[in-house]
Amino acid sequence: MLLVEMNRNKALALNSVASLLQQIVALICGLIVPRLILSTFGSAANGTVASISQFISITSLIQGGVTGATRVAFYGPIATGDMKKASVVYKTSQSFYTKFALALTGYVAVLAVVYPKFVETPFGYIDALLLVLVLGMNAIFESMFGIPSQLLMFADQKAYFNTFLQIFCTIGNAFVSVILIKLGCSLLVVKFVAALIFILRPIILNVYVRRHYAIDTSVEKDKSVLSQSNAALAKSIAFYVHSSTDNLVITACLNVMWVSVYSVHRYVVSSISNLVAAILGNTEALFGQMIARDEQDAIKRDVPMYDLMSKMLSTVFFFTCIILITPFVSLYTGGISDIDYYQPLFATLLCFAEYVYCTSLTYNNMIMAAGHIKQTQWISVTEAIINIVLSLVLVKWIGIIGVALGTLIAFTFNTVANIIYMKKYIFDMSLGWIIKVYLANLVAGVLATCLFGNIVNAHITGFISFFIWAAVVFAGVCLIDVVLNYFFFKNETKSVLLKISKKFAR
Structure with a gap:
């Protein structure tokens, strides 16, 4: 029991420090890039990006119930080392998120067509449409590849791996965004390159979990674990x-x-x-x-x-x-x-x-x-x-x-x-x-x-x-x-x- 508590405290400390570092990086980078967007493209452009992002995030309501239930369902099997039951939870949630990603793709496509018609923005219709599609890319890839793996590692107190990936992507995005803005690229181009960088994280996370956890893909799905x-x-x-x-x-x-x-x-x-x-x-x-x-x-x-x-x-x-x-x-x-x-x-x-x-x-x-x-x-x-x-x-x-x-x-x-x-x-x-x-x-x-x-x-x-x-x-x-x-x-x-x-x- 003492060894368990020591390992648990060590993992908590590592997660805390990694998360703190990530927040500091995010804070610094998040101040630099929006300031450049404000000064280069104006408040209306900055507000449009924030507004579109929130409309896309509405979809988190649909997946949110499964996310919370999955996280809780992982605690017992991870604590007791029951990887067969953990595999059931993983496969069941992965099936849901794959279907959700397809639905999210349809929602983003509809939003791209509708949003520019009803909200006044500083962009032309086509540019606003493309901006919605670009801002929706990361959410689609996150649902398709990343969420079950992220929740499994969260329950196992190994969220620090995902955190370090976030740090890498955040720094990479800020560096590339600053260069593109200074070169005179449009906001659409800046956000497209940022989306390409951020979709790397869920893909890498998915590969890592499949290689380092004994996930049994032959188990049957069981919706009751997400009751x-x-x-x-x-x-x-x-x-x-x-x-x-x-x-x-x-x-x-x-x-x-x-x-x-x-x-x-x-x-x-x-x-x-x-x-x-x-x-x-x-x-x-x-x-x-x-x-x-x-x-x-x-x-x-x-x-x-x-x-x-x-x-x-x-x-x-x-x-x-x-x-x-x-x-x-x-x-x-x-x-x-x-x-x-x-x-x-x-x-x-x-x-x-x-x-x-x-x-x-x-x-x-x-x-x-x-x-x-x-x-x-x-x-x-x-x-x-x-x-x-x-x-x-x-x-x-x-x-x-x-x-x-x-x-x-x-x-x-x-x-x-x-x-x-x-x-x-x-x-x-x-x-x-x-x-x-x-x-x-x-x-x-x-x-x-x-x-x-x-x-x-x-x-x-x-x-x-x-x-x-x-x-x-x-x-x-x-x-x-x-x-x-x-x-x-x-x-x-x-x-x-x-x-x-x-x-x-x-």
């Missing part, structure tokens, strides 16, 4: 609403230039969210193995520790983001005057909404790891309804601020509901502990914002001063949060700091 796919669809819908619906609402109710404003802010916030998740690690798979092996002592020891870690990481990163996001966006979009990117209230609400989401990762991961998908689908459905209805109503009154506010309220509901369910049916974590942890970290974040907010706005005049102050603010928020948590949760805070340091040491 929770309909319930998982509810969680997929909620996640889609969380990550994608805002763009669609803004496209429908405002225009693609406001989509560009949203996407610039959203990119920063989602990058911070990914950084938090990367450092926290693949806790869903970790909890899944603990539950599959009925390791109650490990659950009682580790789950509260990871809960505190999620709060501390979220507080440090997101309150730093709240302080710095508006001056950063002002610098990043400097010289672009076709629409006003200065939206401080919207930026703050968007950051805080994602903060609420990240602080609740432990509860959602415990629910998924325990396989309680069907039992909690009502939470996901209600969250999605709240998000969509409030966003549609409020965007008419207060623009993109209403979209962010609707998202914040929906996330708050989801967090409270997940806490109540987890306590009642999976792991009875102390409610007093949870409330106390939230309050301590919120107080730390608010104190840091009051201390640094006005100072930063007055002293940032360029990117050099921005990065200097970013380092100062990050260190200051980190110090305040660690000190306050150490005062209230001395032993637990020491465990969190030790766990984070060990991850990077390994």
